[in-house]
Structures are given as C-alpha cells and as structure tokens.
Amino acid sequence: MNEYEGKNVVITGGSSGFGLVTAQMLVDAGARVMITGRTPEALEAAQEQLGDAAVAVRGDVADLADLEALAERAEAEFGALDAVFVNAGITRFMPFEAMTEAVYDEVFATNVKGAYFTVQKLAPLLREGSAVVLTTSVANVKGIEAISAYAASKAAVRSMTRSLAAELMPRGVRVNAISPGPIDTGILAKVMPKETADEVVAQFRAGNPMGRVGDSREIAKAFAFLAFDATFTTGAELVVDGGVTQL
Template identity: 65%
Template sequence: MGKYSGKNAVITGGGSGMGFAMAKLLVDGGGRVVITGRSQTTLDAARERLGTNAVTVRGDVSALADLDVLADRVRDELGTVHALFVNAGIATLTPFESTTEEVYDELFAVNVKGAYFTVQKLAPLLSDGAGVVLTTSVANVMGIPESSVYAAGKAALRSLARSLSRELLPRGIRVNAVSPGPVDTGILDRAMTEEAAAQFKAQLIADNPMQRFGTPEEIARAASFLAFDATYTTGAELAVDGGATQL
C-alpha cells in the first residue's frame, strides 16, 4: 500500500514540468490521477511514463466548454476527487511598454480565469476534507522586470486561495497555494529567445540565496503536503523558492 493508495487527484497542466512531477509522485505512491494539457503529444508522452493509473484529457482551461468536458471525464473515471492541483499556466514575459492587449488577455484568461473556473467546475466532485492547491509564483511579491501582467495574475491567484477557502470551508475543503521560485521546467526557453533565457536564468541563480534552481520534484512534494498532510492549514501560501522571498 502506497501513501496515496485510494486517493484520486486532478492536475491541470499535468503533462510536463511541475504538474507532471506532481502526477508522478502521486502515481508512484499508488494514487490515481487525471491530468490535463493543451498538447495531445505531451499528454501521450506523460501517459506512457505514468502508466495505467493516469488518465489524460486534452483541453484549454480558459475555455469553459473544455472544463465541462474535464469535469464529466473526471466524474466517469474517478468519481470522488481528494486533491485538485490547479497548476495550468503560461508565462509570457514582455516589457511594460510593449505589452499588447492580446498578451494581457491571454495571460489572465489562462492563469486567472482558467484557475477560477477549474475550481468551480470540479468543486462538486471534491470530497469533504479535500485539498485544493493553486500554483502561484514568487513574482506575486517581487518586482521582476518584464513580468507585470504575469505577476498580477499570480497575485490574483494568491487572493483566490483566501477567498475560495472561505467559500469552500463549510465542506471542510482546504484551499492553499504553493509559490515556486525559479524552477527550470523549460518554460523560459519557450517564452524567450535562447540568449535571453540563458541570461535570465543566470541572473535568477545569482540572486537566489541557495544559488540554484529548484526541481519540479521539490515543488511536487510541497504541493502534496498542502493537499494531503496540512489538514489544519487553509488560505495559506507556501513559498518554495530557495529563500528568495524570505532572506
């Protein structure tokens, strides 16, 4: 019997990076997971690595119709959900002066609207006492250049961790947030040029008290703690950032 035997979880953005690490931790511990993502190729690769205890559902969290499909599939595959990891997000970094309306709208549609309605659509399936974990970012408390819209969206998620905690507390459902510092998941390489990404990552390492990136597995363990073990904690944000926001 593994630590997560008999536990069911849903992870948005679970095909790669921190979301995949969360899924692997749970599956390796005997749990069952439904993971989502926008790329079928990425989901197929994740399903191959995770095995039969993982179900994949392709969809865009910013599209409510896709979230309805997800909720129906989760109901069919899992029934009751013990943990919901609201992890799907994008990180488009642009200077304030050149940020476009399209970039602004996409960031808020995925990172904020998507998170809000993910919880709303799946809340009826959450068991009493379930744990919800939102993925925020150290950017919500730090003035990081070229991240104003991204940071504002993550600050909105921090607020949601508090307000949704109150909304769901009558059912004993806890809502918390995990706030990663620099974690090299490849998202920076996709969002920036190779040279810009290398420079940005070097600066992040130099500025971090622990002088390194975190690993997706370290974030996964923290998120799992909030979802399953922190039974007297709700509305909180746990910084997993090498001390970046604390020292």
Template identity: 60%
Template structure:
C-alpha cells in the same frame, strides 16, 4: 501500499514540468491521477510514462465547455476527488512598453480565469477533507522586470486561495497555494531565445540565497504536502523559492 493509495487526483497542466513531476510522485504513491493540457502529443507522452493509473484529458482551461467535459470525464473515471492541483499556466514575459492587449488577455485568461473556473467546475466532485492547491509564483511579491502582467495574475491567484477557502471550508475543503521560485522546467527556452533564457537564469541564480534553481520534484513534494498533510492550513501560500523572498 503507497502513501497515496486510494486517492483520486486531478492536475491541470500535468503533461510536463511541475505538473508532471506531481503526477509522477502521486502515481508512484498509489494514486489515480487525471492530467490535463492543451497538447495531445505532450499528454500522450506523459500518459505513457506515468502508466495505467494515469488518465490524460486534452482541454483548454480558458474554455468552459472543456472544463465541463473534464468534470464529466473525472466523475465517470474517478467519482470523487481527494486533491485538485490547479497548475495550468503560462509565464510569458511582457515588457511594459510593448505589452499588447492580446498578450494581457491571454495571460489573465489562462492564469486567472482558467484557475477560477477549474475550481468552480470540479468543486462538486471534491470530497470532504479534500485539498485544492493553486500554483502561484514568488513573482507576485517581487518587482521583477517584464513580469507585470504575469505577476499580477499570480497575485490574483494568491487572493483567490483565501476567498475560495472561505467559500469551500463549510464543506471541509481546504484551498492553499504553492509559490515556487525559479524552477528549471524548460519553459524559459520555449518562451524566449536561448541567450535570453541563459541570461535570465544567471540573474535569478545570482540573486538566490541557495544559488540554484529548484527542481520540479521539490515543488511537487511541497504541493502534495499542502494537499494531503497540511490539514490545519487554509488560505495560505507555501513559498518554495530557495529563500529569495524571505532572506
């Protein structure tokens, strides 16, 4: 019997990167997992790789109707939830001088609004003792160039981990945050040129005490710990960044 046998889990942004690594870890441990994302192709591929204990639901976290449909599907398929991982997000670089209103609104709509209403719509399904984990970023405490909008959104999530914990603790539900440092998920290559991605990676590695990027699996294990094992932790942020913000 696996570590997570009998557990029901929802992961937004679960089709690739950290979200997929988390889904894979939990499914292998015996959990039933619902993953979401905006790309049906990505979700179909992830569902095939994860097997029969995974359910893929296409949806956009910025659309409340999609979140309500997700809640209905989760209730029908799982009933109640033991862990909710609010992982959907984008990491678009936004140079200060050229950031547009559209870029700003998109980042906050997905990374902040989407996270808040994901928790709100799924909270009625959370069982007593459930864990909610928000994916923040170590950028929220650093002054990295071209990340002012992204970092501000992740700082908002950090604050949300505290306030939502206060809201949900009377039901025995803990809310915490996982704060990854540089992780090689392939997202950089999708948001900038190959040359820019390589330069950005080289700079982050040079600044990191461990002299490397983290892996999605490393972040997944830390997030699972917060959700299931850290039963006396509430409103905290677990930093997993190779020591760059600590050393």
C-alpha cells in the same frame, strides 16, 4: 510504497514541468491521476510515461466547455476527488510599454479565469477532507520587469486562494497555494534562445540565497504536503523559492 493509494487527483497543466513531475510522484505512490494540457503531443507523451494509473485529457482551462467536460470525465473515471492541483498557467515576457490587449487578455483568461472556474467545476466532486492547491508565483510580491501582466494574474490567484478557502470551508475542503520561485522546469529554453535562457538561469542561481534554482520535485513535495498532510492549514501560500522573497 503506496502512500497515496486510493487517492484521486486532478492536475491541470500536468503534461509538462512540475505538473508532470507531481503526477509521476503521485502515481508512483499509488494514486490515480488525471492530467490536462492543450498540446496533444505532450499529453500523449505524458500518458505513455505515467502509464495506466493516469488519464490524460486534452483541454484549455480558459474554455469553460473544456472545464465542464473535464469535470464530467473526472466524475466518470473517479467518482470523487481527494485533491485538485490548479497548475495550468502561461507566462508572456513583454515590457509594460509594449503590452497588447490580446496578450493581457490571454494571460488573465488562462491564469485567473481558468483557475477560478477549474475550482468551480471540480468542487462538486471534492470529498470532505479534500484539498485544492493553486499555483501562484513569487512574482506576485516582487517587481520584475517584462512580466507585469503575469505578476498581476498571480496576485489575483493569491487573493482567490483566500476567498475560495472561505467559500469551501463549510464543505470541509481546504484551499491553499504554492508560490514557486526559480524552478528548473526547462520552460525558459522553450520560450527564448538557449543562450538567453542559460544566462537567465545563471542570474537566478547567483541571486538566490541558497545559490541554486529549485527542482520540480520540490514543488511536487510541497503539493503533497498541502494536499494531504497540512490538515489544519487553509487560505495559506507556501513559498518554495530558496528564500529569495524572504531573505
């Protein structure tokens, strides 16, 4: 089924996690996708997985020169864009008392500055009727230990979603956000020991009204809804969390 044939999409942070799963879903449905990431090995593996319908571009969203190069590459490859998934982000687990300026700046440079300027640099390529979808987090409304800087950065992205929706509305571009809850992306196993990661996932599962963690494809479907189907929705945040912030 080629539901998204003719659609051109850029996904930052698209070489792993639900960024890659979203890219795969779009490619399978006929879209052309450009993904970004910072790790050459992960990008190479993603490019091989996605095939010729995808273009992998190495870049750091915290670096404006890289974002300008991304916009130039997107224009050269696609000409115009139908959707942008502003998904690149980092999490740093560090208690408030131990937070350093360097870690704080790193989180905000990627999650806030990177998101803001990703939209700014790619906005000229967006067609009328296109969409921007940003990734926030349930952490922007819940007090969770050891991720205070991350939570604050995602709250900033939530505010940015509304402001950019107002700014881009005259051009016919919708701007919305996805707020993921606990999603099984495998990232925890990469940033902490396996036993600790398994324990955290078990806690997420036990504390969720649905009794499980989410699947990355559920985020991909939420992106597709906001990008292509929710044509009378802008400035909104779609929560995909199994009800953990609502019930």
